[in-house]
Amino acid sequence: MKKNESPHVGKLAAADFPALNQQIHGYPLVYFDNGASAQKPCVVLEAMQRFYESDYANIHRGVHELSMRATDQYEAVRETVRQFINARHADEIVFTKGATEAINLVAATWGRKFLKPGDEVLITELEHHSNIVPWQLLQEQIGLVLRVAPITPEGDVPLESVRAALSPRTKLVSVAHVSNALGTVLPVREIAQLAHAQNVPVLIDGCQAVSHMPVDVQSLDADFYAFSAHKLYGPTGIGVLYGKQEILKTMPPYQGGGDMIDSVSFKETIYKPPPYRFEAGTPPIAEVIGLGAAIEYVRAIGMDVIAQHEASLLAYATERLCAFNDLRIVGTAPNKASIMSFVMERAHPHDIGTILDRQGIAIRAGHHCAQPVMEVMDIPATARVSFGLYNTTEEIDALVRGLEKVQEIFG
Amino acid sequence: MNDITDDLRDLYQDLILDHGKNPRNFRAIPEANCEALGHNPLCGDKLVLYLTVDDNGLIEDAAFQGSGCAISMASASMMTEILKGKNAAEVQKLFDYFYGLCTDHIEDIAATEKNLSDDDIARLQALSGVKHYPVRVKCATLPWRTLQSALDPHGARKVATE
Numbered sequence: 001m002k003k004n005e006s007p008h009v010g011k012l013a014a015a016d017f018p019a020l021n022q023q024i025h026g027y028p029l030v031y032f033d034n035g036a037s038a039q040k041p042c043v044v045l046e047a048m049q050r051f052y053e054s055d056y057a058n059i060h061r062g063v064h065e066l067s068m069r070a071t072d073q074y075e076a077v078r079e080t081v082r083q084f085i086n087a088r089h090a091d092e093i094v095f096t097k098g099a100t101e102a103i104n105l106v107a108a109t110w111g112r113k114f115l116k117p118g119d120e121v122l123i124t125e126l127e128h129h130s131n132i133v134p135w136q137l138l139q140e141q142i143g144l145v146l147r148v149a150p151i152t153p154e155g156d157v158p159l160e161s162v163r164a165a166l167s168p169r170t171k172l173v174s175v176a177h178v179s180n181a182l183g184t185v186l187p188v189r190e191i192a193q194l195a196h197a198q199n200v201p202v203l204i205d206g207c208q209a210v211s212h213m214p215v216d217v218q219s220l221d222a223d224f225y226a227f228s229a230h231k232l233y234g235p236t237g238i239g240v241l242y243g244k245q246e247i248l249k250t251m252p253p254y255q256g257g258g259d260m261i262d263s264v265s266f267k268e269t270i271y272k273p274p275p276y277r278f279e280a281g282t283p284p285i286a287e288v289i290g291l292g293a294a295i296e297y298v299r300a301i302g303m304d305v306i307a308q309h310e311a312s313l314l315a316y317a318t319e320r321l322c323a324f325n326d327l328r329i330v331g332t333a334p335n336k337a338s339i340m341s342f343v344m345e346r347a348h349p350h351d352i353g354t355i356l357d358r359q360g361i362a363i364r365a366g367h368h369c370a371q372p373v374m375e376v377m378d379i380p381a382t383a384r385v386s387f388g389l390y391n392t393t394e395e396i397d398a399l400v401r402g403l404e405k406v407q408e409i410f411g
Numbered sequence: 412m413n414d415i416t417d418d419l420r421d422l423y424q425d426l427i428l429d430h431g432k433n434p435r436n437f438r439a440i441p442e443a444n445c446e447a448l449g450h451n452p453l454c455g456d457k458l459v460l461y462l463t464v465d466d467n468g469l470i471e472d473a474a475f476q477g478s479g480c481a482i483s484m485a486s487a488s489m490m491t492e493i494l495k496g497k498n499a500a501e502v503q504k505l506f507d508y509f510y511g512l513c514t515d516h517i518e519d520i521a522a523t524e525k526n527l528s529d530d531d532i533a534r535l536q537a538l539s540g541v542k543h544y545p546v547r548v549k550c551a552t553l554p555w556r557t558l559q560s561a562l563d564p565h566g567a568r569k570v571a572t573e
Contacts, residue, residue: 025415346432350454350480351423354544358419366454380455380478405415409423410481 007301009309014390016041016297027360030395035180035208035339035386036364037230040294044234047293048286058282060259074285077292078275084295085225086216087242094241094248094275095283099207100130102226102241103174105278106203107134109251111172117143119171122162124186125151125376126179129369131205135174145169151376155182155331159190166194173202177209181370181382182331183314183339185209192221201247207231211388212310212338214303217242229287233388234294238287241278248274255280298389306389310338313387317396324403330382341368341382344403346410349383355409356402361395422540422547423481431481434488436474449477449557449570451549456483460491460557468498480550486538487554493531499562506555509535513551515542 014020019039022029031039051073057066059074075090082090096102111134115121121135125148135146149165151157162173173195178185192202201223209215211232217225224247228239243251253260253271257280262270271277298306317340321327326345344352353365364384367374374380385399440461449458458477465471473491477484494502504526511519512535524532541551553570560570 025418348480350456350547350550351482354422354547355419358415374455380457405419408416409419410428 007305009301009306009389010392011390011394013041013301014392016043017390018042018045020390024360024362025358027398030361030391030398032385032387032391032395032399033362033364034211034231034388034391035368035384037236038211038233038388039390040235040290041233041297043297044290044293048235048290051286051289056286059285060276070285073292074283074288077288077295080292080295081240081242084215084299085210085240085242086218088218089245091273091275092242092245092248094243094278095288096226096239096241096278097237097284098228098230098239099205099226100228100239102224102239103130103203103205104134105241105254106224106226106243107138109254109278110247111135111138111144112142113250113252115142115144115171118145118169120145120147120167120169122147122149122165122170122173122175124149124157124162124175126155126157126182126184126370126373127174127176128180128205128207129371131174131176131203132372144171148372151184151373152333153377154333155179155184155373155377156333156335157184157186159187159194162191163194166198166200168198170195170198170200173200175202175204177204177206177215178212178337178339179331179370179373180208180339181368181373181384182333182341183208183336183386184331184333185213185335185337187335188222189220192223196221208339209337211298211306213307223247229291229294232291232294233297235284235287235290237284238291240291243274245274248278251278253280254278257281259283301389307337309389310387310391313391313393313396314338314340316393317385317387317399320396320400321403324407326407327403330377330379338387339384340386341384343379343382344406344410347406349381351410352383352403352406355406356399359398359402359405361399361402422544424537424540426537427485428481430485430488434475434484436488436491437476438474439476440472440474443472443474445561447557447561447570449553449560451479451483451553454480454550456480456550456553458483458487458554458557460487460554460561462494462558462561464562470494470497470502475554479553480547482538482541482547482550483553486551489534489537490554490558493534494558502558502562505531505535506559508532509538509555510552512536512539513541513548 017039055069059071078090081093149161203224204222206227210227225242230236260280330341349365443461445462456479463472473494508523
């Protein structure tokens, strides 16, 4: 966003994103693959460039001016993230390389310390592989039991389904906030209440939520909340693990190395308190600066404004695509956000993806790293359209024309 | 801009669409003595290839079952049509030629073309439009990689392409 302009979404916002201003195969780019990763606004690119050009040095180390500037800016982003998700304290914000690492961190530290053979971790059928495989690894290592709450044919997760899967042996509930394959918004606050009623902590994978709706970790009462910067218009290689202070304090370090210790000797090494305990080695400093700029960008627009814009895009797209008699929307839960998966009778998702690409429209085709969902829905793959703050209804019209071309070719 | 359909038709020719929609030899062979599973984990294409190979190493029958995009299904269908009566060495030549076509390696095409019949060349060329769609090459070659695995006595019987 340029200075002195009011914040905006849709076409006006698209001007803030240099990558969107290009032609693909002779057509203006329509970027509908935001669920995989979002494009970056100028302010993010400029913040990283400016940081490298004038303030770059390693953090938490030097007495020199640049190191102090870098450290101040890095730690300021921790506060920016705290405000963004309304955490109580800045030291509840751990920087990781992404949501995947954030979940793996919880599994490797909290999980190994507190989970015993026979203990149950409860997930749902619609989880992304990154909220399945870390627990399967622990399953092999310590013999925990992975319980899976089923979804409905519409792709919804009724509270009853979670309630029925909870047992006296449940030690952690780990669920997506928004399904990356179907767009279902899960009742995470109510799930947390259920779990807390029997003293079970809750991890929420917020990857597909933070860029689309206001998130308040205190109001959700999440014990852990994970997300990546790159889906939030920020850089790759950086993400966040939020953890309640009292829980983070009980967790052993994740990786060993520099910057996570108070003192090291061959007799005894003393670890720093959270969050530094979990940030061994030189972190991706410029990426943290970029994440800070991305959060400032979306906050200036307003997460509620973004949510409203994307809800109207989703409603419009649902209406337009329902008019195709050979197209079926996969995932029709009443509460959905920004994602629409579909299949067509005669064309495979991969062929749909290729034909749309030739018309400049970028979508995702495949299982979306959520193979169990595909199995439940009894389909090998879907075509997925996922919206961002810069998308427009005109682009949905282009999608409709693109799908008509699919029909034309596949008869 | 209105040549978009022509451009796409280069890949999605009628012959390909027909094989994709009505794949030939789409069945199991219960008495098959060679079998392999091919899987493209990225897009979910999956097929099982069945072969009966006689004592002289000639392919007597070839069939497949599975699901996937039009390109992988058409490629599998057309492949089973040209395999009958071929041995492993001939299959390798067909594959080398086909792979050259898909990846637009002109030298490989020239080097392998002379060993093949005109009929086989014409059939394989139908899918050559895939060379303009690099991410789809793996769809076209999945059945062939599965075939190589089925014929390899030390093969894994399971192939995955990326």
